Amino acid sequence: MLAQPNLDTIYETSKRIKPFVHRTPVLTSSSLNQLLNTKVFFKCENFQKAGVFKFRGASNAVFSLTKAEAKRGVATHSSGNHAAAISLAAKIRGTSAYIVMPNNASSIKIKAVENYGGIITFCEPTLESRETTLEQVVTNNGAVVIHPYNDYRVIAGQATASLEFIDVIPELDFMLAPVGGGGLLSGTALSVSFVSKSTMIIGTEPKGADDAFRSKLEGKIIPSVNPKTIADGLLTSLGNKTFPIIQSYVDRIITVEENSIINAMKYIWERMKIIIEPSSAVPVAALFENRSLFEKKSIGVILSDGNVDLEKLPWYVKNENQKLFKSFLIGLNKNNNGLSSLLAHSFSLCSAPGA
Numbered sequence: 001m002l003a004q005p006n007l008d009t010i011y012e013t014s015k016r017i018k019p020f021v022h023r024t025p026v027l028t029s030s031s032l033n034q035l036l037n038t039k040v041f042f043k044c045e046n047f048q049k050a051g052v053f054k055f056r057g058a059s060n061a062v063f064s065l066t067k068a069e070a071k072r073g074v075a076t077h078s079s080g081n082h083a084a085a086i087s088l089a090a091k092i093r094g095t096s097a098y099i100v101m102p103n104n105a106s107s108i109k110i111k112a113v114e115n116y117g118g119i120i121t122f123c124e125p126t127l128e129s130r131e132t133t134l135e136q137v138v139t140n141n142g143a144v145v146i147h148p149y150n151d152y153r154v155i156a157g158q159a160t161a162s163l164e165f166i167d168v169i170p171e172l173d174f175m176l177a178p179v180g181g182g183g184l185l186s187g188t189a190l191s192v193s194f195v196s197k198s199t200m201i202i203g204t205e206p207k208g209a210d211d212a213f214r215s216k217l218e219g220k221i222i223p224s225v226n227p228k229t230i231a232d233g234l235l236t237s238l239g240n241k242t243f244p245i246i247q248s249y250v251d252r253i254i255t256v257e258e259n260s261i262i263n264a265m266k267y268i269w270e271r272m273k274i275i276i277e278p279s280s281a282v283p284v285a286a287l288f289e290n291r292s293l294f295e296k297k298s299i300g301v302i303l304s305d306g307n308v309d310l311e312k313l314p315w316y317v318k319n320e321n322q323k324l325f326k327s328f329l330i331g332l333n334k335n336n337n338g339l340s341s342l343l344a345h346s347f348s349l350c351s352a353p354g355a
Contacts, residue, residue, distance in 0.1 A: 046306025057157030080109030087118030149183030150239025159187030180234035182242030189249035233279035
């Protein structure tokens with residue numbers, strides 16, 4: 001795909017990936033609505049296959065390949081979620097996925113890639129090392145490179161999440177999504193701008209990784225240098241395909257504190273009984289930090305992913321009962337695909353358990 005996706009492209013993408021992706025549920029929390037004096041709707045991409053919205057873009061990219069291209073296999077570099085998504089999409093297509101991962105990637109994400117059949121080559125945790133290692137891998141096997149976010153096929157795939165969202169909740173005052181490299185936010189911005197023109201589109205990111213905020217302010221890409229945040233899915237810089245879309249279609253980018261991210265993540269776990277990772281908690285943190293902006297409004301939030309290493313939760317395990325509960329969650333997480341599939345087919349719009 002050589003051109004920026006338009007509405008027809010996004011609808012075509014939705015049809016292409018429909019047999020492979022979950023139409024994820026939209027959930028609400030009455031306690032959160034009461035606390036914030038607002039109406040918040042959550043598009044739960046943490047229930048997507050591979051536990052992440054990125055499976056949409058990965059599926060579109062992989063299933064857009066010709067038979068000759070697919071036969072060569074696909075390749076990418078990623079610290080986790082895109083790697084897992086590409087590996088699973090390639091497995092479904094019946095081809096190989098060659099994945100370059102930094103040697104400090106989380107163990108749970110490495111295991112996910114391995115379980116989906118991805119062939120991993122480890123590299124040093126720098127962008128230069130990722131790119132040079134990927135070049136070597138492609139030289140050796142001739143695979144087709146699929147960039148984690150700076151690819152119009154990927155952007156069009158990510159755009160289908162908000163397209164589904166607006167179909168369920170057609171009148172939103174705000175749509176919030178996290179931003180790292182910008183694949184999800186740019187896709188969200190396109191879909192929402194096309195089908196819900198009155199909805200304000202807001203990107204959210206950690207203050208310790210605020211390159212998108214600064215890029216939009218300066219009108220040019222400001223690289224992410226030494227980002228410091230628990231939201232490890234939001235560490236990358238914007239791309240030359242994602243940035244122009246964000247600059248044109250996103251109304252505002254809000255940054256949030258680290259403590260707010262952790263507290264928002266914990267709140268969703270406790271009140272809605274669903275697992276989200278720190279990147280997903282960033283837009284929720286924005287709600288808490290900007291209550292007056294969102295008061296008495298209808299708000300859509302994309303919960304982008306739910307792949308958490310339950311051995312490294314950002315809050316303290318105080319006693320034996322909590323340790324036992326943590327062990328239960330770890331067991332639940334190992335069976336997350338089955339649970340995600342069940343939930344995705346069981347819910348459309350409802351309150352989360354205990355919410």
